[in-house]
Amino acid sequence: MLNAMSAPQGQGPTFRELVVQALSSVERGYDLLSPKFDHTAYRTSASVLDSVTGALRPLGPFGSGLDVCCGTGAGMGVLRQVCRERITGVDFSAGMLAVGRARARAVPDAPRTDWVRADARALPFGPVFDLAVSFGAFGHFLPRERPGLFAQVRSVLRPSGRFAFPIVAPARPGSRPYWSLLAFDTAMRVRNAVWRPSFVMYYRTFRLGDVRKELIGAGFEVELRALEDLGRRVDGSPRCRLVVATRPV
Numbered sequence: 001m002l003n004a005m006s007a008p009q010g011q012g013p014t015f016r017e018l019v020v021q022a023l024s025s026v027e028r029g030y031d032l033l034s035p036k037f038d039h040t041a042y043r044t045s046a047s048v049l050d051s052v053t054g055a056l057r058p059l060g061p062f063g064s065g066l067d068v069c070c071g072t073g074a075g076m077g078v079l080r081q082v083c084r085e086r087i088t089g090v091d092f093s094a095g096m097l098a099v100g101r102a103r104a105r106a107v108p109d110a111p112r113t114d115w116v117r118a119d120a121r122a123l124p125f126g127p128v129f130d131l132a133v134s135f136g137a138f139g140h141f142l143p144r145e146r147p148g149l150f151a152q153v154r155s156v157l158r159p160s161g162r163f164a165f166p167i168v169a170p171a172r173p174g175s176r177p178y179w180s181l182l183a184f185d186t187a188m189r190v191r192n193a194v195w196r197p198s199f200v201m202y203y204r205t206f207r208l209g210d211v212r213k214e215l216i217g218a219g220f221e222v223e224l225r226a227l228e229d230l231g232r233r234v235d236g237s238p239r240c241r242l243v244v245a246t247r248p249v
């Protein structure tokens with residue numbers, strides 16, 4: 001996400017546009033960014049999406065799927081490959097949904113597809129999904145909001161339904177990514193202390209240990225799968241894991 005300016009010239013947002021977006025609310029910021037979002041590094045990369053698809057295949061096929069904070073539909077491409085009946089993207093940015101909807105029209109043979117505008121903290125669905133996924137959005141939720149968010153996702157899953165998302169290993173203390181993420185989060189905290197509306201986007205608050213406890217607290221059974229095709233760190237641990245949280249029967 002930090003290299004959002006690395007898109008080919010003319011396609012990604014300008015520095016000025018990024019500043020205007022960052023001074024808006026999250027919802028408004030994404031509305032403004034939506035036409036150029038797919039040319040930024042904020043969109044989840046194809047390698048992560050492919051790896052998650054590969055890890056989900058043996059658990060499926062699934063009936064209906066939900067992409068939580070779908071944006072322009074990165075995770076909808078995953079659902080399309082592992083769900084047979086129906087897929088739904090939910091996001092609170094009308095602009096992001098409009099781009100996703102327009103792109104999806106060009107996809108042949110997709111299962112029935114819906115794009116729903118709603119806040120993920122108050123999902124407007126009953127327990128109708130067999131699989132929920134989410135990519136690249138957890139930094140928009142404060143730690144205290146996560147138990148409620150996870151409870152919402154659980155409430156829209158059928159018994160045995162799964163909630164799956166990738167989680168990247170934290171940057172090694174002292175490494176370049178470590179300092180970049182620390183600098184980004186610090187800048188956001190300063191920005192949010194002095195400017196309204198706030199823009200919640202923190203990289204360092206989504207930690208596996210806390211998340212696991214919160215998922216269990218929300219009533220999930222949790223397992224972790226290494227996403228081997230995304231590699232391992234020098235200490236041998238996976239760079240990225242898939243969290244698979246199951247709603248018990």
Ligand SMILES: C[S@@+](CC[C@H](N)C(=O)[O-])C[C@H]1O[C@@H](n2cnc3c(N)ncnc32)[C@H](O)[C@@H]1O
Nearest residue numbers: 043044069071074091092093119120135136137
């Ligand atoms: C970085 S984008 C990720 C989009 C997409 N999942 C991807 O991986 O490319 C984060 C998305 O989360 C959405 N979002 C953030 N907070 C939300 C909330 N409370 N309810 C619904 N959507 C939210 C934003 O509108 C935005 O589309």
